[in-house]
Amino acid sequence: IGLFGAAAAWVGASEKTLKRLGDSDYEKIYLYPNSHAGYYPGARPIAMKVLFRKSDGRFLGAQALGEDGVDKRISALAMALQMGATIHDLEEAELCYAPQFGSAKDPVNFAGMVAADILCGDMPLTHWDAADNAFLLDVREPGELAVESVPGVLNIPLGQLRARLDELPRDREILVICRSGQRAYYATRALVQHGFTARTLAGGMLSRFHTRLLAN
Incomplete structure (x- = not known):
């Protein structure tokens, strides 16, 4: 949806839904990657919240807010959710890259990397x-x-x-x-x-x- 010159999008389960269902087997992360490579002019931050299973790393849902690139990331995450992807799949995803359109480590990859660090104990x-x-x-x-x-x-x-x-x-x-x-x-x-x-x-x-x- 459009939101005061920015865009907001979401896919999958929200934290509120998981709590309502009595599901406590999840972790959440917040991250703020740029819409494309920071050295290329015009990069804008994307605020993201990503939810995943603590027990097996399965991706559960995500929300994003930003001025640029929100739709592309949530579309990729929607396909990942449909395929039953884990955060390790997000970490290793091969996504289109050019500095004016993305980053060598896309926000989708970045989300997977942060979540993987948490699962393996490297990021308390x-x-x-x-x-x-x-x-x-x-x-x-x-x-x-x-x-x-x-x-x-x-x-x-x-x-x-x-x-x-x-x-x-x-x-x-x-x-x-x-x-x-x-x-x-x-x-x-x-x-x-x-x-x-x-x-x-x-x-x-x-x-x-x-x-x-x-x-x-």
């Missing part, structure tokens, strides 16, 4: 509804916090993290935030390798806003 994940009273680490740059921040968060930019590990608690789980999730993933991996208990906050600061739009 949590969501904003679990962030209350948690220890929050924001790995964005100070200038980004001046635009939007979370009260009570500890800010250690990603590039400084390894040198400032002594500022972090080892007796509490650390939830890691960045803008969209990528830097938080790198930080979470580093923290786990140094013996901390840490999880990436899915979708970062962007998902604080977009979860209200992609809440179903």
Whole structure:
């Protein structure tokens, strides 16, 4: 559907439907890939929510919002759903590519890669509804916090993290935030390798806003 100059589309099960059916065997991810290669002019972000089975990785549904490329991605995901695809199939999908039309790792591939990292345990994940009273680490740059921040968060930019590990608690789980999730993933991996208990906050600061739009 058209939505104030953007497009919104969805396919398959929504989280609201799964909850209504009493189905808890699913995980959700939020991601914000560009509509085409970022170095080519005119790339626009696509906000995506993707649902998949925790037990076997089967793709369950997706929602997307953006100014460009939404229809193409949801069409590809609709075919994947019809074929009973798993997130590994999304990860390996061979899709048309040229920099003005897509990326070497298409948003469909990117969704599969992120979900696969979660299934294999390489990306411990949590969501904003679990962030209350948690220890929050924001790995964005100070200038980004001046635009939007979370009260009570500890800010250690990603590039400084390894040198400032002594500022972090080892007796509490650390939830890691960045803008969209990528830097938080790198930080979470580093923290786990140094013996901390840490999880990436899915979708970062962007998902604080977009979860209200992609809440179903």
